[in-house]
Amino acid sequence: MKTNKTLLLGGVAVIALIAAVQIWSGLNQQPEQTALAEKPTGAPFTLQSKEGEVSLSDLEDNQLALIFFGYTWCPDICPMSMVFLSRALENLPGDVRDRVQPIFISVDPDRDTPERLQAYVEFFDAGILGVTGDKDYLQQLASEYGAFYRKVEMDSAMEYAVDHTSDFYLATNKGELITTLSHNVSGNQLNETLTKALAEIQ
């Protein structure tokens, strides 16, 4: 009888253990990446720059916005993308160039104040607007463009990094996403896409 009780207790313990392990591994499953909108369509937005509020609707009807989501502590991908962008824009004929407004949206408002952003974008000398805003607003906006980012704690003097997609989004002043350009795009491809899209809205 005594043995039976021990067996029973043992059995209960084993079952409890299995259950615990299952729950634990369930909790530890990789969270699904923030679901991207099925087909991102873009969205209008108003964000803060050093000079004040910036809205997509500030652009003329015959202008397009070339949008990039990043953060200034990004040592590599973001500056590389900005350099690439400014060089590609330099190669456009002046009248076409004037109709493209590059916008750098910082998704790290904790570190990137509008002042800091201003110094950052000026460095690239391409008339880039540096803007940021409220965290929830940014998260929502990014998903509407099909951009993804997340803060990741790091065992580092940086404390955290921001994982992020690094594409360019071409949008109208109404916030309609025309196309997404991979960061692997060539300067020629970018120019072709811009020229074509601009011709269509002329």
Next chain:
Amino acid sequence: MKKHLQLASWLLLLVASFQLQAMDIQVKNPHVRAVPPGSQVTAAFMELHNHGSEKRALVDASSPVSAAVELHTHTEVDGVMQMRRVSQIELPAGGVARLEPGGLHLMLIDLHSGLNTDTQVEITLTLDDGSLIELNLPVKRVHGHQGGHQQDSHQHH
């Protein structure tokens, strides 16, 4: 006297072998990315050629210009760029490790001051055998109108 000579030659040999070891690693095109004023971080790039017959690893780095220098890598997972710290960078025997934009890099964190393109940045690399490599890296602006020549323009995008 003879004994002294012997000792001296032994010492010489010892020193020579240490130097040889350090010389097995050749550093090519080291440079630091110029960053906008006020930036707290930047990255350093280079090629590390291991001409020796033993594998080595880069395990640490330091610099007087920043509070920390870390070994980092970038990987792209489903279109998402992820920067992570790595504990070491392998230098295979007869091989090369490339620290280049979009991939492995030295991350300079908490810069004490802005880095101008006319400054040189001292960086000391520590290898897994304890040997040190002292470097003076130019700061290169990857973009500039004033005849600036883009340094990492090679296909990097």
